[in-house]
Amino acid sequence: MEKRTRIDQVLATKPIGEIITVKGWVRSFRNNQFIAVNDGSDFDSLQIVINRESLSSDTLKKIHPGAAVGAKGTLTESQGRGQAVELKADELIVYGEADPETYPIQPKKHTKEFLRENAHLRFRTNTFGAIFRIRHELSYAIHKFFHERKFYYLHSPIITASDAEGAGEMFRVTTLDPNNPPLTTDGQVDLKKDFFGRETNLTVSGQLEAELAALALGQVYTFGPTFRAENSHTSRHLAEFWMVEPEVAFNDINDNMDLAEDMLKYLINYVLEHCRKDLQFLHNAAEKEDSQKPKNQRPDMGLIDRLEFCLEQDFARITYTEAIDILMNSKPNKKKKFNYVIEGWGADLQSEHERYLVEKHFKKPVILYNYPKDIKSFYMKVNDDNKTVRAMDILFPGIGEIIGGSEREENLDVLKSRMKEMNIPMEELYWYLDIRKYGSCPHSGYGLGFERMVQFVTGMSNIRDVIPFPRTPGNASF
Amino acid sequence: MEKRTRIDQVLATKPIGEIITVKGWVRSFRNNQFIAVNDGSDFDSLQIVINRESLSSDTLKKIHPGAAVGAKGTLTESQGRGQAVELKADELIVYGEADPETYPIQPKKHTKEFLRENAHLRFRTNTFGAIFRIRHELSYAIHKFFHERKFYYLHSPIITASDAEGAGEMFRVTTLDPNNPPLTTDGQVDLKKDFFGRETNLTVSGQLEAELAALALGQVYTFGPTFRAENSHTSRHLAEFWMVEPEVAFNDINDNMDLAEDMLKYLINYVLEHCRKDLQFLHNAAEKEDSQKPKNQRPDMGLIDRLEFCLEQDFARITYTEAIDILMNSKPNKKKKFNYVIEGWGADLQSEHERYLVEKHFKKPVILYNYPKDIKSFYMKVNDDNKTVRAMDILFPGIGEIIGGSEREENLDVLKSRMKEMNIPMEELYWYLDIRKYGSCPHSGYGLGFERMVQFVTGMSNIRDVIPFPRTPGNASF
Numbered sequence: 013m014e015k016r017t018r019i020d021q022v023l024a025t026k027p028i029g030e031i032i033t034v035k036g037w038v039r040s041f042r043n044n045q046f047i048a049v050n051d052g053s054d055f056d057s058l059q060i061v062i063n064r065e066s067l068s069s070d071t072l073k074k075i076h077p078g079a080a081v082g083a084k085g086t087l088t089e090s091q092g093r094g095q096a097v098e099l100k101a102d103e104l105i106v107y108g109e110a111d112p113e114t115y116p117i118q119p120k121k122h123t124k125e126f127l128r129e130n131a132h133l134r135f136r137t138n139t140f141g142a143i144f145r146i147r148h149e150l151s152y153a154i155h156k157f158f159h160e161r162k163f164y165y166l167h168s169p170i171i172t173a174s175d176a177e178g179a180g181e182m183f184r185v186t187t188l189d190p191n192n193p194p195l196t197t198d199g200q201v202d203l204k205k206d207f208f209g210r211e212t213n214l215t216v217s218g219q220l221e222a223e224l225a226a227l228a229l230g231q232v233y234t235f236g237p238t239f240r241a242e243n244s245h246t247s248r249h250l251a252e253f254w255m256v257e258p259e260v261a262f263n264d265i266n267d268n269m270d271l272a273e274d275m276l277k278y279l280i281n282y283v284l285e286h287c288r289k290d291l292q293f294l295h296n297a298a299e300k301e302d303s304q305k306p307k308n309q310r311p312d313m314g315l316i317d318r319l320e321f322c323l324e325q326d327f328a329r330i331t332y333t334e335a336i337d338i339l340m341n342s343k344p345n346k347k348k349k350f351n352y353v354i355e356g357w358g359a360d361l362q363s364e365h366e367r368y369l370v371e372k373h374f375k376k377p378v379i380l381y382n383y384p385k386d387i388k389s390f391y392m393k394v395n396d397d398n399k400t401v402r403a404m405d406i407l408f409p410g411i412g413e414i415i416g417g418s419e420r421e422e423n424l425d426v427l428k429s430r431m432k433e434m435n436i437p438m439e440e441l442y443w444y445l446d447i448r449k450y451g452s453c454p455h456s457g458y459g460l461g462f463e464r465m466v467q468f469v470t471g472m473s474n475i476r477d478v479i480p481f482p483r484t485p486g487n488a489s490f
Numbered sequence: 491m492e493k494r495t496r497i498d499q500v501l502a503t504k505p506i507g508e509i510i511t512v513k514g515w516v517r518s519f520r521n522n523q524f525i526a527v528n529d530g531s532d533f534d535s536l537q538i539v540i541n542r543e544s545l546s547s548d549t550l551k552k553i554h555p556g557a558a559v560g561a562k563g564t565l566t567e568s569q570g571r572g573q574a575v576e577l578k579a580d581e582l583i584v585y586g587e588a589d590p591e592t593y594p595i596q597p598k599k600h601t602k603e604f605l606r607e608n609a610h611l612r613f614r615t616n617t618f619g620a621i622f623r624i625r626h627e628l629s630y631a632i633h634k635f636f637h638e639r640k641f642y643y644l645h646s647p648i649i650t651a652s653d654a655e656g657a658g659e660m661f662r663v664t665t666l667d668p669n670n671p672p673l674t675t676d677g678q679v680d681l682k683k684d685f686f687g688r689e690t691n692l693t694v695s696g697q698l699e700a701e702l703a704a705l706a707l708g709q710v711y712t713f714g715p716t717f718r719a720e721n722s723h724t725s726r727h728l729a730e731f732w733m734v735e736p737e738v739a740f741n742d743i744n745d746n747m748d749l750a751e752d753m754l755k756y757l758i759n760y761v762l763e764h765c766r767k768d769l770q771f772l773h774n775a776a777e778k779e780d781s782q783k784p785k786n787q788r789p790d791m792g793l794i795d796r797l798e799f800c801l802e803q804d805f806a807r808i809t810y811t812e813a814i815d816i817l818m819n820s821k822p823n824k825k826k827k828f829n830y831v832i833e834g835w836g837a838d839l840q841s842e843h844e845r846y847l848v849e850k851h852f853k854k855p856v857i858l859y860n861y862p863k864d865i866k867s868f869y870m871k872v873n874d875d876n877k878t879v880r881a882m883d884i885l886f887p888g889i890g891e892i893i894g895g896s897e898r899e900e901n902l903d904v905l906k907s908r909m910k911e912m913n914i915p916m917e918e919l920y921w922y923l924d925i926r927k928y929g930s931c932p933h934s935g936y937g938l939g940f941e942r943m944v945q946f947v948t949g950m951s952n953i954r955d956v957i958p959f960p961r962t963p964g965n966a967s968f
Contacts, residue, residue, distance in 0.1 A: 133702075201668040
């Protein structure tokens with residue numbers, strides 16, 4: 013059969029009267045005559061009208077949801093409802109069948125959990141087709157945003173001997189035989205004999221390496237996988253996830269907030285412009301699902317409204333100190349409705365506090381900055397008060413923290429004393445100190461949890477539904 | 491000091507007479523008056539002319555190569571040679587010094603090996619600035635190429651329980667304490683107690699997962715890190731490298747060759763159009779280096795000429811069988827000059843044979859296809875001759891294999907018997923078999939070793955010089 017025309021092209025250009033060939037997978041087969049064929053290029057399927065006379069009964073028997081087919085014929089205006097055009101097929105090939113007795117993805121409602129267990133097939137559903145097309149557009153928009161602003165994409169290392177956060181639970185990477193490792197004279201596993209001659213782990217962040225590049229190339233960003241070996245079984249955590257980490261020389265904390273807000277709005281705007289059909293489907297599906305919930309649990313806004321709303325708002329920008337004031341004076345704190353009641357300055361904010369600020373108090377995205385230094389990382393720039401650091405977190409409705417960043421400590425002596433205080437090994441990070449020793453300058457950056465962003469845009473409540481093959485404790489399938 | 495204007499903007503728009511601020515790193519300081527400042531946005535530096543009267547001697551003393559500075563003043567036409575404009579600075583700030591006694595990157599020629607040991611600072615040199623800007627443009631061009639053709643970017647998993655090639659030497663990923671692992675009753679390490687409840691490894695390829703997505707979304711590509719735990723200390727191998735793997739439903743081996751050739755030409759054309767200054771520098775540097783070599787070791791073409799040449803040629807496309815004929819009849823084979831003399835059909839081609847075909851016989855890129863099935867992977871489509879598979883390799887001058895791909899075996903029974911023959915565990919790959927069971931169709935894809943591509947475009951002979959922080963046996967620094 014001839015080369016195929018993609019169905020998105022057919023639906024967009026509607027070449028009525030032309031003979032075309034399409035190929036894809038059967039979504040439904042009605043009245044022994046109408047096949048909805050989807051090839052992944054568009055949310056919508058193309059209706060194929062078959063000529064039963066010209067098809068062998070053998071071929072007819074093979075047409076079931078999930079089967080791969082090719083059809084050649086004339087594109088015509090559709091008489092039926094629900095589509096503008098349809099293909100009157102003169103030829104039909106079934107490339108691969110899908111036995112209706114065993115094929116798991118039938119045209120009916122499946123639970124998300126069932127589809128997670130069949131993640132190799134869930135791309136074939138409306139919901140996951142939409143999600144993974146949107147994930148693509150968001151990825152592309154990230155590259156486009158930074159490229160337009162003359163940032164360079166940096167591939168920071170995945171296997172690393174350092175722990176950027178100084179605290180993460182990490183995966184070890186090794187080639188030693190676990191059952192028969194080489195030992196040192198005192199009976200410990202001899203890591204010098206491992207592949208890299210030392211202990212290595214999977215990266216928890218590309219930030220430190222991005223700083224090295226930023227202090228030469230000016231503006232860089234990473235977009236790569238990062239890992240946390242946390243044993244959390246929540247709908248918010250993955251062991252393997254993708255992070256976007258820009259780093260900019262000569263930017264201070266305010267420039268950093270501007271860049272982050274610009275980026276988030278650019279991304280939201282991009283998907284609103286480029287993923288309308290997929291978003292509308294997810295919007296409608298969420299609306300239907302929400303209508304089943306008790307009134308007080310229904311969201312104030314639909315999915316698309318929420319995206320448009322974020323686009324129109326200036327994000328609130330308040331210091332940590334101001335946030336503590338607001339929270340101390342809030343009803344849930346006074347009535348001890350929070351699980352963690354805020355007692356005063358210095359408290360670490362929990363998800364419930366962040367959500368209160370975003371969803372109840374400001375009712376829009378919030379940037380919190382200038383956090384107490386004791387609850388933040390060693391590399392964040394200490395303010396003149398010597399109590400706070402130039403950290404910033406961006407909080408989104410329904411998601412909580414979507415971005416965390418800071419101006420970096422560029423003063424070698426201050427950085428060293430912070431590392432000492434926090435027991436960060438200096439010898440191992442000599443290269444990080446070197447860029448403060450030679451040509452240091454103010455610089456800032458942040459990390460965007462990419463899956464959190466996809467969650468926000470698609471409205472998915474479980475993070476396992478926005479990455480193709482989620483890795484979580486006990487699960488590395490596919 | 492005010493926000494900076496990027497130097498590439500200053501050089502491109504030349505706003506003579508305007509007061510501007512630039513920030514960057516000193517490349518050189520001549521006559522106590524002329525500072526070449528580079529901010530990474532452009533290969534070229536901007537000449538800053540300082541007003542010595544207005545600067546304290548303390549500030550003057552801090553100006554050395556590598557120091558971070560900011561300068562504000564009026565842009566004027568330059569009287570000197572070598573630049574069109576210069577900045578007459580009224581203000582100058584030194585953000586961070588670079589002690590000339592200890593700063594490793596002095597304005598002189600450093601060996602590549604020295605710069606590898608100082609990979610955290612090598613971004614600050616002309617050569618590595620150029621390489622990593624080109625690496626960025628190539629990455630962007632890859633996303634742009636596939637996006638324009640409606641491919642979706644797929645994030646295939648990094649931690650995996652499967653071995654796509656059925657043969658790779660892999661890194662294990664674990665959270666078990668190597669010195670005190672949990673044991674089963676028969677004394678072996680109990681992998682059920684590991685983080686994922688089983689043995690897991692770092693991926694060697696995203697292909698199998700890309701196939702799952704392609705058979706629903708139509709056309710996808712991966713662009714992510716992949717890993718080989720091979721103990722090779724060559725200039726051609728990395729333990730961690732980036733791969734680009736498109737996968738297309740309904741494409742056969744010929745479509746696959748077309749796509750790969752189109753992509754390679756698109757990428758080469760993109761860098762020729764977007765990286766001219768950086769390429770010219772690398773071209774000139776290579777020319778100078780080559781001129782030191784004996785005549786018979788000098789390349790026929792300069793770097794840019796080689797890129798343009800590849801663009802103009804149709805790649806030669808020959809079967810493996812034809813290649814064997816050519817090689818058997820070649821001078822080096824007859825005179826036993828090859829290290830591995832080709833004895834007949836079935837031989838695995840070595841790098842020396844590939845280079846002969848590309849550099850001596852065809853003198854252009856070559857696509858070899860239809861290889862003996864016994865030397866290729868289980869998932870490649872078996873031809874009707876039952877002797878060969880629809881594999882293809884693209885061979886480039888100076889690089890050798892840059893792309894490897896195939897049409898995939900879409901017939902469930904043939905695939906199963908191939909897996910059996912080659913001892914590939916079927917139970918573990920049930921999901922891979924499922925997509926042949928349900929809605930199977932012809933499909934094809936390939937893998938591009940991204941660093942090989944960057945090598946070809948930049949002319950770097952050592953692969954460690956085209957990735958920011960190379961991982962090789964014994965080396966996971968930075």
